[in-house]
Amino acid sequence: MKKQRSFIVFLAFSMIYSFFACQPGGAEQNTGATANAAAQPAPGGGQASVKDENSEPNVVKVAMNSPDHTTLVAALKAADLVDAMANVGPFTVFAPTNAAFDALPAGTVEGLLKPEKKADLSNILKYHVTTSALTDIMLQDGMTLGMANGGKATIKKNGDKLMINDANVLGVVKASNGMVYVIDKVLLPQ
Numbered sequence: 452m453k454k455q456r457s458f459i460v461f462l463a464f465s466m467i468y469s470f471f472a473c474q475p476g477g478a479e480q481n482t483g484a485t486a487n488a489a490a491q492p493a494p495g496g497g498q499a500s501v502k503d504e505n506s507e508p509n510v511v512k513v514a515m516n517s518p519d520h521t522t523l524v525a526a527l528k529a530a531d532l533v534d535a536m537a538n539v540g541p542f543t544v545f546a547p548t549n550a551a552f553d554a555l556p557a558g559t560v561e562g563l564l565k566p567e568k569k570a571d572l573s574n575i576l577k578y579h580v581t582t583s584a585l586t587d588i589m590l591q592d593g594m595t596l597g598m599a600n601g602g603k604a605t606i607k608k609n610g611d612k613l614m615i616n617d618a619n620v621l622g623v624v625k626a627s628n629g630m631v632y633v634i635d636k637v638l639l640p641q
Contacts, residue, residue: 507627510544511537514631522552522560529564530573540628541584543596545604545615547637555637574600578640584629587613587620602640 511533514520523546527533536542552560563572577600585596592608596615607614614620618636625631 507625509537509628510540510542510626510631513624513626514544514546517546519548519550519633520546522549523547525564526552526560526572526576529566530569530576532573532576536580538628541582542626542629543581543583543585543632544629545579545618545620545632545634545638547579547618547634548621551618551634551636574640575637578602578604578638586630587623598640600640604638 508516511524511527514524514527527536536544562568563575578598580599581596581604582599590606590608590613592606594606596604596606598604604615612619613632615632615634616636616638618634618638620632621635622633623630624633
């Protein structure tokens, strides 16, 4: 009987606390345990719409904050891959610069950004991603990476020079959900 009474008291207290915690200005706010409003997603938005000024940026935010990756960001949006790449990961992204996209034959980028080419664009973009966070120390000469589109890419390393397929790595940025390698060419699946 004593155990049953203790359980009922505990249950009643839990219900009262839950009721007030769910009310505006309830127990959670009064205890200072408010949710970070900046980390709440915009209505109807996915993971990429989360506003967070305090955490290390994810791979998408790294690209969005780079003036040299506006074409890549536009391509991610056109392929509906922004939210997927903003998720936990981990990812290693080989991010072509705007100049890399500009080096493609005339009309290629514009053609790929059309809605009817979404599958082709997605395939190309996924060929720039592997599902693990690989530091430059982990990348070894001759190493083959399985890419998110199912293809394979090869790492070439000679001293400090790092390449993937025939693209040079220009820089590396650590992100909250992986690594971003800035590259000077667009990788094309074979």
